[in-house]
Amino acid sequence: MISHDKQSAARRLCLDAVLLCTALLFSYVEALIPLSSFPALPGLKLGLCNIAVLLTALLCGIADAWAVSICRVLLSALLFGGVTTLLFSACGAFFSLLLITCLRRFCPASISITALCVASAAAHNIGQLLAASLLLSARAVLAYIPLLLIVAVPTGALTGIVTTWMHAILNRAKGGAV
Amino acid sequence: MRVSRFFKPFDCIIYGILLLLICLSLPILYGKTNGSVAVLTYDGGTMRLPLSEDRTETILSQGHTLTVVVQNGTVFVQSADCPDRICMQTGPVSSSGSSIVCLPAHVSIVIEGRIEDIDDIAR
Numbered sequence: 001m002i003s004h005d006k007q008s009a010a011r012r013l014c015l016d017a018v019l020l021c022t023a024l025l026f027s028y029v030e031a032l033i034p035l036s037s038f039p040a041l042p043g044l045k046l047g048l049c050n051i052a053v054l055l056t057a058l059l060c061g062i063a064d065a066w067a068v069s070i071c072r073v074l075l076s077a078l079l080f081g082g083v084t085t086l087l088f089s090a091c092g093a094f095f096s097l098l099l100i101t102c103l104r105r106f107c108p109a110s111i112s113i114t115a116l117c118v119a120s121a122a123a124h125n126i127g128q129l130l131a132a133s134l135l136l137s138a139r140a141v142l143a144y145i146p147l148l149l150i151v152a153v154p155t156g157a158l159t160g161i162v163t164t165w166m167h168a169i170l171n172r173a174k175g176g177a178v
Numbered sequence: 179m180r181v182s183r184f185f186k187p188f189d190c191i192i193y194g195i196l197l198l199l200i201c202l203s204l205p206i207l208y209g210k211t212n213g214s215v216a217v218l219t220y221d222g223g224t225m226r227l228p229l230s231e232d233r234t235e236t237i238l239s240q241g242h243t244l245t246v247v248v249q250n251g252t253v254f255v256q257s258a259d260c261p262d263r264i265c266m267q268t269g270p271v272s273s274s275g276s277s278i279v280c281l282p283a284h285v286s287i288v289i290e291g292r293i294e295d296i297d298d299i300a301r
Contacts, residue, residue: 107188115189122196146203149196164183 020068023052027076050159069093088131095127096120117160122152216253221284242283
């Protein structure tokens with residue numbers, strides 16, 4: 001983690017901006033991959049945005065991760081989605097970031113980035129289900145919980161591995177001329 | 179246990195909780211057809227028959243008489259006096275989205291499940 005005393009405010013802002021752009025790009029790429037057309041799992045997504053949000057949490061702190069996440073949800077809803085998308089992704093993002101905040105606070109070093117990603121993917125899916133339960137009957141939504149929790153494991157692990165790599169690369173780069 | 183970049187011992191607790199949640203929520207998945215309803219449409223109206231309660235309905239439509247039976251969570255046409263009897267040959271249906279149609283009598287029976295609602299939103 002980049003120490004805050006050495007890091008100027010401008011540099012942190014730039015890093016946040018770059019990560020926000022990355023998150024938006026991931027949102028767009030996700031919209032292109034038609035994973036949700038699998039018959040059994042409508043609404044399935046890779047959760048690539050989680051890479052950018054988690055990197056922000058690791059590099060710039062959890063407060064910046066909240067800012068990036070809120071901006072990402074609002075902007076991607078404006079660019080690629082509508083009101084329903086906004087509600088769904090806002091609920092998902094809120095719950096996943098809430099869990100990351102708790103995990104980072106109570107066990108900072110003893111948890112791997114991969115597990116952090118899997119946990120936040122699961123929380124994201126549960127948050128989206130809560131949003132769905134606002135629109136639909138609660139029973140219909142409950143039937144979907146096991147499927148989405150199972151799906152959170154491979155998608156979370158995938159984004160977790162990418163995040164681990166990216167974190168290592170960015171940490172190495174901070175000593176250079178970045 | 180080996181500690182690597184991708185796995186630390188504390189992760190077991192996270193994965194354990196997740197596995198527990200999955201196991202706890204699995205029974206919900208297999209109870210989903212109970213809330214289904216058979217929607218019976220005929221010449222002169224529609225009828226909603228919950229699959230949870232057994233009943234028999236006799237309807238007159240386009241001069242034909244059909245006996246529709248709901249039994250043990252399935253619905254089927256017991257007897258019909260239409261020429262082809264395709265509706266009787268369809269047999270019992272129970273899963274959401276499946277249907278029985280009798281063209282001569284203008285009768286259709288469609289199973290509606292609440293699971294379908296989610297697909298509509300996701301699309």
